[in-house]
Amino acid sequence: MPELPEVETIRRSLLPLISGKRIAAFYSFTPEVFSNFSTRAGLEGAVVQGLSRHGKYLLAELGDSVLMIHLRMTGKLLYEDQLPGLDGISERLRTSRANEPSGMALPCLRAEDLPPHTRALIVFTDGSALRFQDIRRFGRLKLLPADDFSADRGLSGLGKDALSPDWTAEDLIREAKHHAKAPIKGVLLMQDAVAGIGNIYADESLFRAGIRPDRPAGRISAARLTRLHEVVQAVLERAVGLGGTSFRDYVNGLGGKGHFQLELAVYQKENQACPVCGQPIRKIETAGRGTRFCPHCQH
DNA sequence: GCCAGCCTGTTG
DNA sequence: CAACAGGCTGGC
Numbered sequence: 001m002p003e004l005p006e007v008e009t010i011r012r013s014l015l016p017l018i019s020g021k022r023i024a025a026f027y028s029f030t031p032e033v034f035s036n037f038s039t040r041a042g043l044e045g046a047v048v049q050g051l052s053r054h055g056k057y058l059l060a061e062l063g064d065s066v067l068m069i070h071l072r073m074t075g076k077l078l079y080e081d082q083l084p085g086l087d088g089i090s091e092r093l094r095t096s097r098a099n100e101p102s103g104m105a106l107p108c109l110r111a112e113d114l115p116p117h118t119r120a121l122i123v124f125t126d127g128s129a130l131r132f133q134d135i136r137r138f139g140r141l142k143l144l145p146a147d148d149f150s151a152d153r154g155l156s157g158l159g160k161d162a163l164s165p166d167w168t169a170e171d172l173i174r175e176a177k178h179h180a181k182a183p184i185k186g187v188l189l190m191q192d193a194v195a196g197i198g199n200i201y202a203d204e205s206l207f208r209a210g211i212r213p214d215r216p217a218g219r220i221s222a223a224r225l226t227r228l229h230e231v232v233q234a235v236l237e238r239a240v241g242l243g244g245t246s247f248r249d250y251v252n253g254l255g256g257k258g259h260f261q262l263e264l265a266v267y268q269k270e271n272q273a274c275p276v277c278g279q280p281i282r283k284i285e286t287a288g289r290g291t292r293f294c295p296h297c298q299h
Numbered sequence: 300g301c302c303a304g305c306c307t308g309t310t311g
Numbered sequence: 312c313a314a315c316a317g318g319c320t321g322g323c
Contacts, residue, residue, distance in 0.1 A: 135306080199316090249317080
């Protein structure tokens with residue numbers, strides 16, 4: 001579901017609500033969603049010190065450990081001020097766990113008591129909670145030691161964040177050279193080349209840069225790649241400013257929708273008129289993904 | 300690289 | 312009923 005602008009919007013919406021809060025309890029209802037939660041050590045009792053993002057990964061900083069969150073396609077992270085199923089539980093946690101050693105039984109909480117597709121729940125000592133909901137179960141949570149991010153393959157292999165000033169046109173030119181035969185859209189989607197771009201923003205950026213998504217990356221001039229780099233960052237910034245793209249499931253940490261869908265030029269617009277030339281937008285498959293572009297404006 | 304696979308829900 | 316969906320992984 002979410003790409004960089006959506007994850008960043010979620011991060012911004014949650015940060016002021018959870019930072020400084022102490023985790024009272026962690027519940028998981030779908031084991032395969034968690035990579036290494038054999039122990040709750042590092043989670044319960046920890047205080048949220050920050051919430052950062054790299055590409056599409058969210059990182060909740062918990063002192064000695066970091067909770068890594070990837071929402072994949074349908075994952076949502078929702079702040080809950082008061083959850084019906086939690087009545088009384090936070091109070092019991094506060095009074096019973098304050099000075100207890102770990103390993104004590106948690107108050108019972110069943111998935112049936114929570115909204116559908118709830119995969120995990122982090123309850124804070126003030127009774128508020130963070131709920132991880134994911135229809136397709138593609139999303140992943142992982143607890144990592146704070147001093148060793150390479151403990152996760154996905155994280156350690158990421159390229160520079162697409163919104164970071166560190167990511168330069170030269171970086172894009174180098175990657176295009178390195179993957180000369182790959183379609184340029186495929187290069188934009190490679191998270192180890194540059195982190196954060198997904199299907200929506202790849203199509204929208206290529207449209208605005210006037211480049212065909214299926215053009216081999218090695219056959220695009222440095223000048224056009226420089227333009228593409230500029231456009232990608234402008235599109236991502238604009239999308240963050242509008243709170244992301246909500247055409248289907250995506251909502252921020254408070255359940256609110258984004259507005260970038262109002263500015264989509266080609267994504268999900270097949271057979272509709274190109275906003276620039278009026279020719280119909282075409283849909284093809286590139287890099288294994290549905291791809292929309294204007295055959296008249298993009299070369 | 301490409302492509303199936305992972306899942307469930309929605310749409311044509 | 313089949314096709315498709317905002318992503319990533321692992322096996323050719």
